[in-house]
Amino acid sequence: MTKASSMAGPSRTAGRINRRSKSAGPEPYDFRRPTNLSREHIRTLQIAYETFARQFTTILTTSLRAVSQVTLISIEQFTYDEYISSLSSPTIVAKLSMEPLPGTAIAEFSLAIAMTSIDHMLGGSGGPQPERPLTEIEAPLLNGLMDRMLGELRYAFEGIASTRPQLTGIEYNPQFVQAGGASDPVIVASFEMRVGAEECVMTICLPFGMIFPKLQGDRNDVQLSPAQRAAREAAHRNLVAGMESVPLDVAVRFQQMRMRPEDLINLRPGDVVTLNHPTTQPLAVTTAGLTFAHAVPGTQGSRLACLVVAPAKEEDRR
Template identity: 70%
Template sequence: MSRRGGKSSGPEPYDFRRPTKLSREHIRTLQICFETFARQYATLLTTSLRAVSSISLVSIEQLNYDEYIAGLSSPTVVAMFTIDPLPGTAILEFSLSTAMACIDHMLGGPGGPQPQRPLSDIEMPLLHGLIDRTLGELRYAFEGVVQLRPEMKNIEYNPQFAQAGAASDAVIVSSFEMRVGTEECMATVCLPFGAIFPKLQGERGEGVLTEAQRAAREAAYRNVVAGLEGAPIEVSVRFQPVRMHPADLIGLQPGDVVPLAHSTSTPLAVVTADITFAYAVPGAQGNRMACLVVPSPQPGQHPTHRPAGQLGMKNRAEETSR
């Protein structure tokens, strides 16, 4: 039914599992990236395998991870890889018979029907090398959107064993028709939606800001930084912990000595929120205890302690002199 006079043909269903959807502009950007990847991938296969190969983009969909996994056959090649600097794990998937055909061509074979079995210890490095070069083409295809550094993690044959995300995580799935010699299959690339989506809209969002909006955003950023820098936090100086039996703790009396595992040549840890951000040696400043921040010790290095009378906080010493 067509729309006339600006009236809607009816209410549109809302999927609460997908509160954010790809717009037409986002789909177009992804289409350009994946079409570039398909051309580069086909060229890589043709030159590497010395067999006529073709890759063509079929569709781009937004799914949940469990929907994507449920739609894959088993066994199949599920190559999981990281997409630094973005978080999450992505997937390159294609049929096991196509993988066997690629290896057959790399070893000088004619291709043709392939056995359905896991790859051997000799075949696996060959496939790893081919996938690594394929990820290089994916990096090239997405250069206009984000500078990816994809890196291979591992390969699974059963999609149910591929732990690349939670079942409800949104993903972007692109499907390709893949042909290597006489072998044909459907290949997919699965990218985490939450990692890619901000890159699809972030740069465009900055371009529509007015000068007043940009100035207000910068002022808000400066205020947040200034507020964080002036916020008081609890800081402690700690010895290395020592393990004791409950019986020893219960039997402690005033005057008992508890040996510490902390060497006299090892500085103390300066800690806040259980995060060690500096090291220091103890001493005194006037009638108060103080500590002097020292360089972080390197493995096997024993820092030299200064006499207690020379230790103190530099800023506090300056305030005393004033």
């Protein structure tokens, strides 16, 4: 899986954007951590983030009086540690609350873009910017721009959840941001962000547990046409019918017993191994290690068989 990372310099940032936009080959898949977002979820987020990108483009252009552009690149799932490790330092890492949703979201973009935006707000023409923390005069200017950005984020997400995004703090080193556990899954949206001649990849990181329940609810509340409902019901019937015909390995088992290694090694044909299974207790019928029925042994014609019976009562097992 390709990670997102933010670069401060224009040339390095441009190279990164090109790599992300042109990557169309196969990607590694970790079966230990399957992706839980369906295509419907991705599409729902894509619509919201594309709306946000258009609105934020307008905010930047009118506020900075400079040609600006914000374009959605991708929506991907990472762990929190993978996301934080992919970010450069220093950078702008804005911590966001999304009340009433739980958790902390993150909006991240390059320090160079932040300084260029502030320069335009102060009447400058952009150009090379110093790489340093914001001053007491510059910080409120960026906070004001961020507040307007969060207003557009709230508007874009109205179709998914009613939220009140608020800026709760800004860090310059991603490692100092504690917004989740290292293995917590997060959903990261990457945007190509341009302000004048400066460009970078901006990211918005949402905890998986924050947004996934809302995506599920949104999907369940979708109004379907009669044709869509009939197609979904037919697909469900076909799935159930297909699952009912899948062959499974079934075993009829006695209770487990313990033996010492030396006893196992010394076993010879004709030896008798005493089982702990009571004669009054039926055998367990299992599949994939799960017991789903009980049975007593028998025969049917020339074959061994078992008769499914009710499980033994607790007093019969004693």
